[in-house]
Amino acid sequence: MSLRPVRETAAAALLVAVAYYAGANLGFILRFPPSTPSVLWPPNTILTAALLLTPPRRWWIYLLAALPAHLVAELGLFPISLVLTLFATNCSEALIAAAGVRWFSDAPGRFDTLRRVTAFIVAAGLAAPFFSSFVDAAAVAAAQGEPYWLVWRTRFFSNVLTELMLGPAIIMAVTAGPAWVRGAPRARRVEAALLAVALVIVGAWVFGALIDRPGNIPGASVVVFLLPLILLMTVRFGPGGASLALLSTSLIAIWASAYGRGPFAGLPAAASVQALQILLTVLAVPILCLAAVIVERRQATRALGEQLQALRASEVLKSAILASLSSSVAVLDRSGRIIDVNAVWTRDGGECAGPTPGRIEVGDNYLDVWREAARRATPHAEEAVAGIEAVLAGSRPGFGIDYSSHAGASERWFTISVVQLGRLEGGAIVSCAEVTERKRAELDAQRSRQELAHFTRVSTMGELTASLAHELNQPLTGILTNAHAGLRFLDAVPPEVGELRAILSDIVDDDKRAAEVIQRVREFVRKGEPQRVPLDLNVLVKDVAKLLSSDAIIRNVTVTLDLAAEPVRVYGDRVQLQQVILNLLLNAMEATAESAGPDRSIVVRTEITTMLETVHLSVTDAGGGLSTGSTEIVFEPFYTTKPAGMGMGLAIVRSIVEAHGGVVWAVKNPTAGATFHVAIPVRHVPT
Amino acid sequence: MIDKPRVIVVDDDMSVRRGLERLLRSVGYEVELFASSRAFIERGEYERADCLVLDVRMPGPSGLDVQHLLVSAGHDVPIVFITGHGDIPMAVQAMSVGAIDFLVKPFDDVIFLNAVQRAVAKSRQRRA
Numbered sequence: 001m002s003l004r005p006v007r008e009t010a011a012a013a014l015l016v017a018v019a020y021y022a023g024a025n026l027g028f029i030l031r032f033p034p035s036t037p038s039v040l041w042p043p044n045t046i047l048t049a050a051l052l053l054t055p056p057r058r059w060w061i062y063l064l065a066a067l068p069a070h071l072v073a074e075l076g077l078f079p080i081s082l083v084l085t086l087f088a089t090n091c092s093e094a095l096i097a098a099a100g101v102r103w104f105s106d107a108p109g110r111f112d113t114l115r116r117v118t119a120f121i122v123a124a125g126l127a128a129p130f131f132s133s134f135v136d137a138a139a140v141a142a143a144q145g146e147p148y149w150l151v152w153r154t155r156f157f158s159n160v161l162t163e164l165m166l167g168p169a170i171i172m173a174v175t176a177g178p179a180w181v182r183g184a185p186r187a188r189r190v191e192a193a194l195l196a197v198a199l200v201i202v203g204a205w206v207f208g209a210l211i212d213r214p215g216n217i218p219g220a221s222v223v224v225f226l227l228p229l230i231l232l233m234t235v236r237f238g239p240g241g242a243s244l245a246l247l248s249t250s251l252i253a254i255w256a257s258a259y260g261r262g263p264f265a266g267l268p269a270a271a272s273v274q275a276l277q278i279l280l281t282v283l284a285v286p287i288l289c290l291a292a293v294i295v296e297r298r299q300a301t302r303a304l305g306e307q308l309q310a311l312r313a314s315e316v317l318k319s320a321i322l323a324s325l326s327s328s329v330a331v332l333d334r335s336g337r338i339i340d341v342n343a344v345w346t347r348d349g350g351e352c353a354g355p356t357p358g359r360i361e362v363g364d365n366y367l368d369v370w371r372e373a374a375r376r377a378t379p380h381a382e383e384a385v386a387g388i389e390a391v392l393a394g395s396r397p398g399f400g401i402d403y404s405s406h407a408g409a410s411e412r413w414f415t416i417s418v419v420q421l422g423r424l425e426g427g428a429i430v431s432c433a434e435v436t437e438r439k440r441a442e443l444d445a446q447r448s449r450q451e452l453a454h455f456t457r458v459s460t461m462g463e464l465t466a467s468l469a470h471e472l473n474q475p476l477t478g479i480l481t482n483a484h485a486g487l488r489f490l491d492a493v494p495p496e497v498g499e500l501r502a503i504l505s506d507i508v509d510d511d512k513r514a515a516e517v518i519q520r521v522r523e524f525v526r527k528g529e530p531q532r533v534p535l536d537l538n539v540l541v542k543d544v545a546k547l548l549s550s551d552a553i554i555r556n557v558t559v560t561l562d563l564a565a566e567p568v569r570v571y572g573d574r575v576q577l578q579q580v581i582l583n584l585l586l587n588a589m590e591a592t593a594e595s596a597g598p599d600r601s602i603v604v605r606t607e608i609t610t611m612l613e614t615v616h617l618s619v620t621d622a623g624g625g626l627s628t629g630s631t632e633i634v635f636e637p638f639y640t641t642k643p644a645g646m647g648m649g650l651a652i653v654r655s656i657v658e659a660h661g662g663v664v665w666a667v668k669n670p671t672a673g674a675t676f677h678v679a680i681p682v683r684h685v686p687t
Numbered sequence: 688m689i690d691k692p693r694v695i696v697v698d699d700d701m702s703v704r705r706g707l708e709r710l711l712r713s714v715g716y717e718v719e720l721f722a723s724s725r726a727f728i729e730r731g732e733y734e735r736a737d738c739l740v741l742d743v744r745m746p747g748p749s750g751l752d753v754q755h756l757l758v759s760a761g762h763d764v765p766i767v768f769i770t771g772h773g774d775i776p777m778a779v780q781a782m783s784v785g786a787i788d789f790l791v792k793p794f795d796d797v798i799f800l801n802a803v804q805r806a807v808a809k810s811r812q813r814r815a
Binding site: 466469470473474475476477478479480481482484485486488489492499503506509510513550552553554556558 | 746771799
C-alpha cells in the first residue's frame with residue numbers, strides 16, 4: 001500500500017481532532033448567560049460530517065482522533081466518568097446520523113435532491129439528536145443534579161440546530177468549496193461577496209437593533225428583511241449558498257442574543273435560547289429543501305435540453321445520411337404507401353425501384369407498383385410482391401432482388417432491398433440502385449468461364465482420341481467380322497437363315513453402340529447455356545466411366561465405382577458436372593499410368609451426407625500423389641506437372657464446383673496417391 | 688477322319704468374339720471363346736488349341752503378357768494377335784517371340800483367316 005492515502009487519512013484525522021476541540025470551545029463560548037447550555041454544540045456535527053464524508057470502514061479512525069480533543073476540552077470541567085460518557089453519546093449521535101443518512105440517501109455527502117436533503121434532515125437533524133440525548137441527559141442529570149427532561153430538551157434542540165446549520169455548511173465547504181474557490185468566475189465571486197456583506201449588515205441590523213422596539217411582532221422583521229436575502233442566496237448559489245446563509249444568520253442571531261438583543265430579548269434566558277433555536281430550525285428545513293428542489297429542477301431542465309439537442313442532432317444526421325446516399329431511398333408505411341423519399345429518389349423519380357417506366361412518388365403505394373407488374377407477368381414481379389409483403393407483415397427482416405428492365409434501348413439491371421423499419425407503426429425502407437455495370441461484368445465472367453470450360457472439354461476430347469478410336473473400333477470390328485461371316489453363310493447351300501438373323505441383330509447392336517459413343521462425345525463438347533436440372537450423380541459417374549473405359553484399358557488402369565445405393569440427387573448442369581468427374585478421373589488415370597507402383601486401381605465414390613445436406617464425390621488413386629504443400633495450388637490455373645498439360649483441368653473443376661455452391665479439395669493418401677473430393681449442397685439455389 | 692482344328696479366341700468385347708466365332712465356324716474350325724485372359728489362363732490345357740487368337744488390350748493381363756507366360760512355361764501354341772490400335776514396337780516384340788501375325792482391328796476376313804490357317808498348319812506340322 002502506498003503511503004499517500006495513509007498520510008491523507010492521518011491529516012484528515014488531525015483536522016477532525018482540531019475542529020472537534022475548536023468546536024467544543026466555541027460551544028462553551030456560545031452560552032448566555034454562561035450557566036445555561038450552549039445554543040450551538042458543534043463537536044457532534046463535526047464528527048457527523050467527517051463520518052458522512054468517509055467510508056464506514058474508516059469511521060473508527062475519526063472517532064478515535066476526536067477522543068483526545070474531547071478529553072483536553074472537557075477534563076477540567078467535569079468528572080472523568082461524565083466526560084467519557086459524554087464522548088460516547090457524542091459519538092453515538094454522529095454514528096446514528098451517518099448510518100441513517102447512508103441508509104436513506106443515495107449520495108450521503110450531497111444536498112442537491114429533495115430525497116438526499118430529507119434523508120439528512122430526518123436522520124442527522126432529527127433522529128440522531130433525539131436518540132443520543134437520553135443517555136446524555138441521564139449522565140448529566142446524575143452527575144450535576146439537574147432535572148433530566150430539562151437537560152434532554154436543551155441538548156436535543158441545541159444539537160438539532162447544530163446538525164442542520166453546521167452539517168451541510170461543513171460538508172459543502174469540504175466537497176464543493178475548493179472547486180468553487182478555484183474555478184468560479186469573477187462575476188460570481190463579486191455577487192457572492194456582495195450578498196454575504198448584505199446578509200451580515202441586514203442580519204446585524206435585524207437582530208441587533210430593530211427588533212428591540214416594543215410593539216413589533218417577534219420574528220416579523222426576520223421574515224420581512226432577512227428571509228428575502230437568504231432566499232436570494234439559495235436561488236443563486238444552491239445548497240452551498242443556502243447552508244452558508246443559514247449558518248451566518250444563526251451566528252449573528254446568537255451573537256445578538258448573547259448581548260441581550262434580538263427578537264426574544266424580552267423572554268427569560270432559557271426560553272429565549274429555545275425560541276431562537278426553534279426559529280432557526282424552522283427556517284433551515286424549508287430553505288435546505290428549497291435549495292435541493294432548485295438544483296433538481298435546473299438539472300432536469302438541462303437534461304431535457306440535452307435530450308432535445310441530441311434528438312435534433314440525430315434528425316440532422318439522419319437527413320444528412322439519407323441525402324448523401326447514392327441509392328434512391330424511400331420510406332414506406334405498413335400498407336406500402338411511400339411516406340418519404342431522399343433527394344436521389346426525387347431526382348430520378350424512383351425509376352430504379354419500379355419494374356416499369358414511370359415516376360413513383362410520395363403518396364403512391366409501392367406494393368401496388370409491383371402488383372401491377374405481376375399482373376402483366378413481368379419477370380421477378382411476383383417474387384418481389386411476396387418479399388415486400390413479407391417484410392411489411394414483419395415475417396421477414398429484409399428482402400432483396402435483382403431484376404432487369406428493357407425500358408430503354410438496352411437491358412438495364414437494378415437491385416432493390418427492402419428492410420423492416422424498427423418502429424411501432426411498422427413500415428419499411430426501400431433502397432434501390434442501378435447495377436447494370438456489375439451485372440454485365442458478372443455475365444461476361446460467366447460467359448468466359450463457360451467458353452474456357454468448353455475449350456478445355458474440346459481439348460480433353462483431343463487427348464482422348466486414341467481411346468475414342470479404340471471405343472469405336474470395337475463395334476466396327478464386330479460389325480465387319482459379323483458381316484464377313486454373314487456373307488460366307490449366304491454362300492452356303494442352303495443359306496443358314498438362323499445364323500444370318502443373329503448376325504444382323506448383333507450388327508444392329510454394334511451400330512447402336514458406336515452411335516452412343518459418338519452421341520456422348522457430341523454432348524460433351526456441345527456448346528450451350530448451362531442448364532440447371534435435377535441430376536443423379538451416380539448416372540453421371542457411370543456415363544463418364546464409360547467414356548473413359550477404353551482409356552483405362554490402354555493405360556492399364558482399373559476404375560472401380562463405389563456408388564451410393566440410392567440416387568445421389570443434385571441440382572446442376574449435366575455437361576459441367578460430367579466435366580468435373582472426367583477431369584478428376586483423367587487426372588487420376590494419368591497419375592496412375594505414370595507411376596511405377598503395383599496398385600493400378602482408381603476408386604470413384606459417391607455419398608449423400610444427410611447432416612450437411614450435401615452430395616459428395618471422391619476420386620482416389622494410388623499414383624505419384626501430391627507433393628507436400630501442393631494440395632491447394634493444384635487448383636490454380638496454369639499449374640501443371642504434366643509436360644503437355646495446360647494446367648486448366650483442376651482450375652475448371654474448381655470454378656464449376658464453386659458455381660454450383662460447392663467446394664473441392666485434395667488430400668494426400670497415407671499409403672500412396674491422392675484423393676480429390678467434391679462436395680455440393682443439395683439445395684443450392686443457382687445465382 | 689482328322690479332328691477339326693481348334694481355335695481359341697480371347698477378347699473382352701463380346702461382339703468381336705461372336706463375329707470371329709462365326710467366321711471361324713464358317714470355314715470349319717472348332718472355336719472356344721474366353722472373355723478375359725485370366726479366364727483363359729485359369730482354364731489350363733493350352734496345348735489343346737491349334738491357334739490362339741489374342742486381343743492385346745484387355746482388363747487384367749494383356750495379350751502380350753499371356754504370350755510371355757506361355758513361352759516361358761514352354762507351351763508352344765501359335766498365336767495371332769489382334770488389337771484396337773497397333774504400334775510397331777509392340778508388333779515387333781510379339782513377332783520376335785514367335786507370333787504368327789499381328790492384325791489391327793478392323794481387319795479383312797481373308798487376312799484373318801489366312802493368319803489362322805498358317806497357325807493351324809504350323810501346329811499340325813509340329814504334331815505330325
